[in-house]
Amino acid sequence: MRVNFTVNGRPQEADDVWEGESLLYVLRERLGLPGSKNACEQGECGSCTVRLDGVPVCACLVAAGQAEGREVVTVEGLADYARERSCATTACGTSLDAAKGWQAKPASDSRAAEGTELSPIQQAFIDAGAVQCGFCTPGLLVAADEMLERNPNPSDADIREALSGNLCRCTGYEKIMDAVRLAAARQGEAV
């Protein structure tokens, strides 16, 4: 079976997909996007959380064929997704001063290459030390980012509820709470 859908803004085509295959398997094994993690395969742990037409879902429970024609955002596309979202609400692009000061030069180091800029929630996870083994992180990032999009001023209860479908076996929940609070506070300052 062939499946055509959009992943992180780019049209993708997956061939020879088995009919019982999950969206998660297609993303990881056929499209080379291993950010979404494969753990429980029963919707219990949330580490495969992606956005399907904007809605957070467990990619392991979506049949690949059900993604046909739809839009998926994975953790790999989260930074772009967040940037586009902020462009929709505030002016963005290159400022006049920045454009005037621009000159051709090689990137100062390889990590500053295009595409490595992080989304605010990713930066907050790093700054708050919310990443331990890192396995649950992609799912938590996608879930937390979606919550902050809906609810810019979440209470602790709101955060716990929104992340209740994501398990962290290192049990680093307090730092994760800190990270989401930090991202929410920074988001508030930016407005």
Added chain:
Amino acid sequence: MDFLRPASWEEALAAKAEHPTAVPIAGGTDVMVEINFDHRRPEYLLDLNRIGDLYEWEVGEESVRLGASVPYTRIMENLRAELPGLALASHTVASPQIRNRGGVGGNLGTASPAGDAHPALLAAGAEVEAESVRGTRLIPIDGFYTGVKRNALAPDELIRAVHVKKADGPQQYSKVGTRNAMVIAVCAFGLALHPRTRTVRTGIGSAAPTPVRARTAEEFLDAALDEGGFWDNGKIITPSVAKRFADLCAAACNPIDDVRGTASYRRHAVGVMARRTLTWTWESYRGTTRQKGSVA
């Protein structure tokens, strides 16, 4: 395996008639687990995601016609006033990710005794709209569950919607588990007061081979409330009446011992939940009668 992708309800019915073994998949929160774990290798998967009608609901005079695929998230957000019991039950389903995909149609299709929606549907009163190329029928919820993970659907039938009676009084839902999220009910209890007919309905989950009503308990309570004039005088329900009701609800269970809990624990917990949900709903009913009284 074949993946069938009907673009309309009529196409879906035709596909199900042609391939009665086809497994319908909507939210996938039950079906995909079975496939991922190799517990099931259906010959055909019948994808219902492209049928928009299934994601819609209509609020009518007497009942809400809830499309089979309306996700639990939508029920919580939009139908709390009309279907308070089902909205509460929906909120106890798994996690946000699962509630964004799963719906009542799938819960009914799987017909697990532990399905979260069942006690709320039994308490509110509901009919399942099943359809095949042969026609449509409404199956009363009381006759829908026929065994462990078995229901009254014919092999060529699909669930299109469920018609749930709009609340005419307070409703409550209670569920026992080790945490709030991601819990398969150890047992669950739904209760609805129906002041218009002066009746009380119940639903018990995970404490018998199928979801069941505690009919003897309902009959006892209906008679006790009637005798004491409780519906009119709005008095606090006598503790002995509440206790008897709780005991009869516990007696309606036919539970088993399993990893989630023992049979005797389940019986006990159902009794506790019955007493609590009765107290909560009755307090709420007394509140509204008092308010009405003061306005008049």
